[in-house]
Amino acid sequence: MNPARKRKLTIILFLLAGLAVAVGLTTYAFRQNINLFYDPTQIAEGEAPVDVRIRAGGMVEDGSVVRDPDSLKVEFRVTDFTSAVTVRYEGILPDLFAEGQGVVTTGQLNSDRVFVAEQVLAKHDEKYMPPEVSDALEKSKARAAEEGREMPEY
């Protein structure tokens, strides 16, 4: 490679490295705004503001969903397996909403630290499997639980 080209290439690489550092620092500084939602631990630690429209996200705790039989009101707990936050919502939940599934909710944290949601979005994970496999997995999990064994994660 001739020296002029080599110099040009070096300049480009240096510029790109500098740019990457700049963008990296900027996104790091804005990470709280880039995060779509607060997780329950952040809410429990008081990082999330009260009475401001925010998003909270995590897993719907198993056995925590309580539906009001006369209306669309529903209450459930969202957990990240460290802390949990109670969410109240009135409206139609997305089809994928279920205990043990992820959700992202928009709403406000009231003074009792209960999250009053205006919108509930379902978040699914990156795992896909046929229904039969999922059924078989559930069955073997149940059997393992009966025998008191720990199931390895799929």
Added chain:
Amino acid sequence: MWQFFHKLGSPKWFYGIAGRFMPWLLGAGLLLSLCGIVWGLLFAPQDYLQGNSYRIIFIHVPTAFLAQSVYMMIAVAGVITLVWKMKVADVFVRSVAPVGVVLTLLALFTGAVWGKPTWGAYWVWDARLTSMLILLFLYLGIIGLGYAYSDEKTAARSVAVLAIVGVVNIPIIKYSVDWWNTLHQPATFRITEKPTMPAEMWVPLLLVVLGTYLLFGWIAFYRMQTEILRRERRTRWVRELVQTGGQSQLKTGGA
């Protein structure tokens, strides 16, 4: 290696070699993607959670992959334009930028269609979706900047700089789902781990991905050939090509 690289710099040589590859790229690309699409849409099993709606993955993932790969290729071509001043590299950038726009739009659109039944929303301003939208604007910027100068060389240089600067967005798109909380799920395919879906789902998906890469190769060569003819229209080889091409067309037309 270097000889091949320098040959690439000749628009005439490239025009010929592209023409030789094109039928193969088109044939293999169509075959792979059609097989993958039919297999994925009709024969692959349902998902236990999303049912049939996950099947849009067979279009969403290939277009999103390709939209990012094309941008990286454009950035590499931009470096070649600036350092080696190779005309063909600039031809590549200008020819495939509109293809990148279409791919990004398709990825965003299929994502929205998929988002409504699964998440409950067409659009959310999370890091993955927003950075993908920025990719769309980068592509549009490359096209717009290319038309902003009357001098081809100035245009080539400015477009190359924009393409190189914009490449920092690519790792942001890729790792957005790992670095920040997003509604978009993390990647199913990782280089170091097994895919988190069974083979009867990922094999057809892989076929479509490979097929779309080949089809992209075809359309890139096709558009580059057109652009080379436009730029070299005053050279002798293009005139001869047009003359002989015209004659052979007359012959087939007469028979």
